[in-house]
Amino acid sequence: MTLSTMPTHLTSRSRRFLLAEWWRSIDQLTLILxxxxxxxxxxxxxxxSPAATHRLGIGEPFYFLMRHxxxxxxxxxxxxxxSLFEPRxxxxxxxxxxxxxxxxxxxLPSIGxxxxxxxxxxxxxxxxxxxxxxAKPAFIVFAAWMFAAAKRDESVPAVPIVLAIYGLLIAxxxxxxxxxxxxxxxxxxAAVFFFAGVSLGWVLVMMGxxxxxxxxxxxxxxxxxxxxxxxxxPDKADGYQTEKALEAIASGGFFGRGPGExxxxxxxxxxxxxxxxxxxxEEFGFLISALLVLLIAAFVVRAFSNALRLNDQFxxxxxxxxxxxxxxxxxxxxxxxxxxxxxxxxxxxxISSGGSSILALCFSAGLILAxxxxxxxxYRMS
Numbered sequence: 314m315t316l317s318t319m320p321t322h323l324t325s326r327s328r329r330f331l332l333a334e335w336w337r338s339i340d341q342l343t344l345i346l347x348x349x350x351x352x353x354x355x356x357x358x359x360x361x362s363p364a365a366t367h368r369l370g371i372g373e374p375f376y377f378l379m380r381h382x383x384x385x386x387x388x389x390x391x392x393x394x395x396s397l398f399e400p401r402x403x404x405x406x407x408x409x410x411x412x413x414x415x416x417x418x419x420x421l422p423s424i425g426x427x428x429x430x431x432x433x434x435x436x437x438x439x440x441x442x443x444x445x446x447x448a449k450p451a452f453i454v455f456a457a458w459m460f461a462a463a464k465r466d467e468s469v470p471a472v473p474i475v476l477a478i479y480g481l482l483i484a485x486x487x488x489x490x491x492x493x494x495x496x497x498x499x500x501x502x503a504a505v506f507f508f509a510g511v512s513l514g515w516v517l518v519m520m521g522x523x524x525x526x527x528x529x530x531x532x533x534x535x536x537x538x539x540x541x542x543x544x545x546x547p548d549k550a551d552g553y554q555t556e557k558a559l560e561a562i563a564s565g566g567f568f569g570r571g572p573g574e575x576x577x578x579x580x581x582x583x584x585x586x587x588x589x590x591x592x593x594x595e596e597f598g599f600l601i602s603a604l605l606v607l608l609i610a611a612f613v614v615r616a617f618s619n620a621l622r623l624n625d626q627f628x629x630x631x632x633x634x635x636x637x638x639x640x641x642x643x644x645x646x647x648x649x650x651x652x653x654x655x656x657x658x659x660x661x662x663x664i665s666s667g668g669s670s671i672l673a674l675c676f677s678a679g680l681i682l683a684x685x686x687x688x689x690x691x692y693r694m695s
Contacts, residue, residue, distance in 0.1 A: 335397060338686040340619060346612040347392065347678050350663035351385045351671075353605055358382075358666055361585035361592045364578040365666075377585050377666050384668040388675030395679025396686070400628050403683035407454030407631075410676070411478075414448035418485040433489045434669075445494045446673035448482055450635055450680060453501055457630035460509035464626055475502075493657030497642055504637040508630050555652050557581045558591035562650070569598030585666045587658060590650045606647065609662060612678075613640040619685040622692045628684040635677045 358381035363374040373379075395403060417424075417435060425432040426441070434441035456475045463471035479502050486495045561577035561584075564570065575595040578584040584592045594602045616636035623629045639662050646661045648654035660670040 340685050343615050354664040365585040381666050384671040388671045392675040392679035396682035398683050400684050407451050411451035411455050414444040417444035443669035446669040450677040453634035454631050456505045461627035493659050500641050501638045505634040508633050558588045558650050561591040561595035565594040565598050567599050569596050589665045609643050616681050632684045
């Protein structure tokens with residue numbers, strides 16, 4: 314008897330069993346934190362959307378809110394779907410995503426479109442997809458797989474393979490150009506390198522390559538030089554967005570001006586994306602903003618806590634690497650908002666508007682949920 318010919322009550326019972334088994338094995342705290350972050354992103358998008366639409370001349374004041382809700386819903390469904398898979402199958406999805414992202418990034422000069430001088434997106438109907446957002450978590454999964462395989466079999470040339478893929482990704486990112494994603498990818502790569510216990514010599518080589526790459530980018534890329542100059546000498550450069558972000562943060566104070574009462578956001582071009590933290594402080598105050606940061610930190614710390622107790626080295630490395638990516642992206646975004654780092658076009662994880670960013674981060678969260686599910690022998694005995 315096939316599944317299609319089984320009695321309806323048996324099929325529904327099987328589905329209920331699978332859902333119950335998934336709920337029992339999933340790390341429920343991680344899922345709850347993800348739901349809270351996506352919910353917070355929707356609420357803050359509601360505050361930032363009217364200003365963004367007014368500035369861009371869009372008639373529907375909650376256009377960006379509706380977009381955000383669509384992508385948050387799709388991202389959550391995708392995260393839950395990915396979390397249903399066994400670690401081996403989730404790893405395969407991650408590796409396939411890497412190949413797909415690399416292929417799309419290579420085709421960007423032909424099929425991509427330009428926004429603010431950068432060609433990073435491909436058009437999918439009314440929406441744009443940024444392949445590099447998916448390349449980051451996918452590369453982390455690939456690197457973790459290679460390093461874990463080399464641990465089991467020393468004949469596997471993990472380091473040269475991973476370095477080659479890393480170099481390819483950096484080359485593709487620079488051609489877009491996207492120095493911010495290159496910087497974050499390098500940090501994540503270095504973290505997985507460190508977690509895998511690779512020799513100190515390779516770590517020093519990696520640090521040298523990073524420094525040399527940063528210097529080369531500054532010397533060769535005008536937009537990188539302009540951003541660094543704006544940060545080092547703000548009085549000699551156009552730091553309009555940063556100035557407005559600091560003004561919004563200063564005017565918010567401890568308790569904020571109240572929902573919908575912010576005014577600086579109407580003059581902040583990226584107030585619904587890269588600088589949504591500044592909008593949050595202006596309207597909801599330092600207290601709520603600090604709680605938001607703590608919520609992201611709790612998600613990252615929970616992922617690290619689970620990774621430390623896992624028995625499978627691949628799951629350990631992948632989970633720790635993905636958590637590092639989310640944590641470092643948060644730190645970079647906050648530093649930019651507080652004028653502690655040059656602007657890099659980096660979103661606040663799960664909070665900022667941006668379809669590709671939300672979908673890619675939910676993809677990362679789904680992988681974390683899949684790798685940390687409770688299975689026989691998955692965790693060390695406490």
